[in-house]
Amino acid sequence: MTSAQLGIFKVPDIDNEPMRSYGPGSPERKGLEEALAQMEEDMPFEVPCIVNGKPIKSGNVFQQKIPFDHARDLCYYHEANQKIITDAIDGALAAKEEWETLPWNDRAAIFLKAAELASGKYRYKLMAATILGQGKNAWQAEIDAAAELSDFFRFGVKFVEELYSQQPPKNSPGAWKNVFSRVEYRALEGFVLAVSPFNFTAIGGNLPGVPALVGNVVLWKPSPAATYSNYILYQLLEEAGVPPGVIQFVPGPPAEVVAQAISHPLFAGLHFTGSTAIFKKLWKDIAQNLDIYKGYPRIVGETGGKNFHVVHSSADVENAVFQTVRAAFEYQGQKCSALSRLYVSSSVWNAGGFKEKLLEQVARIKVGSPLKFDNFVGPVIHKASFDKILGYIEKAKAADGEILIGGTGDDSVGYFVQPTVILTKDPKSVTMVEEVFGPVLTVYVFEDSDYNSTLDLVDSTSQYALTGSIFASNRKVLVDSTNRLRNAAGNVYYNEKCTGAVVGQQPFGGARGSGTNDKAGSISIFYRFVSARSIKEGFVGLKEYEYPSNLM
Structure with missing residues (x-):
């Protein structure tokens, strides 16, 4: 059921998250060192799949190793199986109507809160997981898991506000006066699959975050080599208020998870960052499935570079x-x-x-x-x-x-x-x-x-x-x-x-073999995950059907 829209809401002023230095003796270095020490003391962690807000343990367990000390495991995670993926798709589709019809200001508030959690409460924990699991130094982890992640969420809200404000600039004069037109930016019909890479924790947030922000439901398959930082990120989004089922967290074997998702009739879009070869294969596989889909899936990819x-x-x-x-x-x-x-x-x-x-x-x-x-x-x-x-x-x-x-x-x-x-x-x-x-x-x-x-x-x-x-x-x-x-x-x-x-x-973003150039970090990316609908309303009816040129 759609909630009442009782006002027009303006997003707060947005700016880039300030970088912290982590210099010797700084409070931020102390905070990060404490987070790292605590994480090393507590590991290895167990990471389940999260479907409809509930942890699911498949029993098929794999390790995420520490790349600078590969004798140690940062976590072990449960891989999603066929039943888990089926349940995740069904659960996401069941959650879609309520999420899509949630007033925009409430979706915006959730992601603005997520930005505050990323830059505050979760900052050092996310950075520690990115350092231990993905081998980044403190500065690179700060750029990624703190600053860029917060920026994606904050600027994403601002970009969507701008997107929704883009309306027809004119209504027809003369014979067609007393007509009002407007445009809705609907979520895609179905679900989006987000496949994120190991090298940026922030991309792990942005790939499911972009489609979710405009009302889509998402299956998120994180990289095996970034599982733990992405799991923390899922917990952050949950705390920010993303409802159960809207983003389903399904670590697992890439080929199997992706193949099952893209073979579903309500597969509506792919948001991918990874290798050019894999992206080209997915595009071909999606093309082979065109006859089973309810619509034409959106394919968005950022791939390799030279x-x-x-x-x-x-x-x-x-x-x-x-x-x-x-x-x-x-x-x-x-x-x-x-x-x-x-x-x-x-x-x-x-x-x-x-x-x-x-x-x-x-x-x-x-x-x-x-x-x-x-x-x-x-x-x-x-x-x-x-x-x-x-x-x-x-x-x-x-x-x-x-x-x-x-x-x-x-x-x-x-x-x-x-x-x-x-x-x-x-x-x-x-x-x-x-x-x-x-x-x-x-x-x-x-x-x-x-x-x-x-x-x-x-x-x-x-x-x-x-x-x-x-x-x-x-x-x-x-x-x-x-x-x-x-x-x-x-x-x-x-x-x-x-x-x-x-x-x-x-x-x-880039073109040629580097991807679809849909420009992450801008309004452009959001156009790919909405399906616009124009609505025209007449206030005064026609008095006759003939055209003026028919008159003699």
Whole structure:
């Protein structure tokens, strides 16, 4: 039953969550250290599926290991089975009408409260789980599990307020006067499947949060390597007031969970972040099921990247070096936006000192447990990732790539790969083309006179088009380069690193093999999870059926 709408409500002013420093002796470092110590004392945790607000234990148990100390388990979780998924879908559909018809101001209040919980009560707990389970250092965990998560919820509410306010600007004059038109933004008919990745706890909140905020019900399948932080996030949403059944928490085997969800007639949408190969397969599988669906499902995906920095001869060398180190090696290169292709003008690389400065800074990077605050690089997420990254380094060596620094790894305790810089003479060598998703940067040095043809290389080398940066002090170079690289990246930066898009400031997403470019962190993403309905009401009826042109 629809509740009365007794007023027009305005969302409070929204701003980005302030970052805390976690410097020595700071209260926030003390709070985080206490949360980490408590979590280490209490682990391993048991994580059930949550269906209709109730914990369900399937008995089919898997472990989430600590990637920097893989002998220890952070949690063990119950994988959803066929019956659990069936119950989750049925329960979500049963909860849909009440959730969709809940007044907008009440849905908004729930997510604004969730933002306050994420930035307050749950801040250090979420960060601790992200550090232990996903191997982030304190700063990266702060960016992700505290700031970006809060921003997604707060700005999401603001964007939906703007979406709902978009109404027809005009009603027909003359013969059609006394007519009133309006637009409703309905939830999709059915349920949405959200499949979230390991590398951002905030994405774990945003993927189910976006469709839920506009009245959809959601099955949420978290990444096995982020299960515990995502479970805490589910508890946060529950405390904020998300009703039972609206978001069903179903960890489990990706292929089985997804296959069952997308084979249901009321599957209405996919919100996905993960690999390009998996996303393409899901798209094909959904297409094969079109005849069974009640409608056409919305497919929204943010996938891989092979992101670039282009350093022109006019660039500020020191800035370009520091930005490059950050972009390539923060969070061990495990960001879809991470830098992996570096194109440097020969005059900058040699006489300009770029090579010397770059290697000097990379040599300074400390690698190790994120529990030690002075470590900049931590572990990669698991054994499969470790093996894949070292495999790419070996492929680069076999293709005559020169390892300038790094190139080694050690998985005896944790999955640590040393920050690696490869120099190649082949701009289409394997580590310039394929996504590595680790702390590996490949450099191609071009002659200053070949700048324009190098931009063509940047544009044509990779299947991806996610992020890229141009470093130059010449404004014409920046503009011309951007035009030439028009389709090479969905997020472009001038004299800034290619990572670090901020909600509400740089809408994030790319095209080509990098996804559907629906721009997380903006109003655009919300259009994909609503189905608009136009309503026209006449106040004065027609007196006859003939047109004025029929008159003689």
